[in-house]
Amino acid sequence: MVVGHHAAATTCPTDSTEVRNKGKMESKGNWSGLSFSALSMAQFQGNLENYTATWGAREDLGLTTDDAFDSFRVSINPFERRQKLLGEFFGITTGIGFDWIRLGVAPDRVLGYDASSETVVATVLEPNSAEVTVNRINAVYLRVPVLASVHLFRSGGSGLHAEGGLVAGYLLHGKYNPEFQSGTTDTVTEEDFPITPLQLSARIGVGFGKVSLLGEAALLPFFDENPADSPSMHSFSVGIQVALSD
Secondary structure (H helix, E strand, O other), X not given: OHHHHHXXXXXXXXXXXXXXXXXXXXXXXXXXXXXXXXXXXEEEEEOOOOEEEEEOOOHHHOEOOOOOOOOEXXXXXXXXXXXXXXXXXXXXXXXXXXXXXXXXEOOOEEEEEEOOOOEEEEEEOOOOOOEEEEEEEEEEEEEEEXXXXXXXXXXXXXXXXXXXXXXXXXXXXXEEEEEEEEOEEEEOOEOOOOEOOEEEEEEEEEEEOOEEEEEEEEOOOOEOOOOOOOOEEEEEEEEEEEEOOO
């Protein structure tokens, strides 16, 4: 009985200390989750001192920016790591995520790239020449965030939270996919369409528990172009995210 009591006395403090230390180190951020956002565009021309900014895409391209079922962003962020700086109240979150952007194009337009002007252009189809049944751009990015987060709850609980910062992205797969139907169905896939290979976005999220409202604005243009006389286009999205973790 004495030996057993002595062994328990020597092992229990160590185990409890490990549990307490583990609890102090772990903190859940608000990056990990599944989100759906409506996608739109904004135009920017000039520099930070003298610029013009307008809502929507360039009209000549026929991009769909007012239909969340045609132009949207779906993100899945499976991994995150949050480092507490001021207890649970303030910390820095990073992780890994995957982003799928689908951008719809009007059925009477066919996009292309003009090398002489280094600009994405659109050809307007003649009436009754062909029916475009599928007309969209797809882009899949690998993303890594650096986000500052505020939690208004204790460790292990849930409550109000806010998070904001930058998200960097690398293009894994991008293509332009129009499908024509004129007697027969012809599908064209342009794998080398000029979508920006690197992306940088400003992100902000506010929520309660597992649900967050999100807003993202791209700081770099969506297309890899150099328009001299027309503004560059930057994606903008607003949506909702549901956390994956408990």
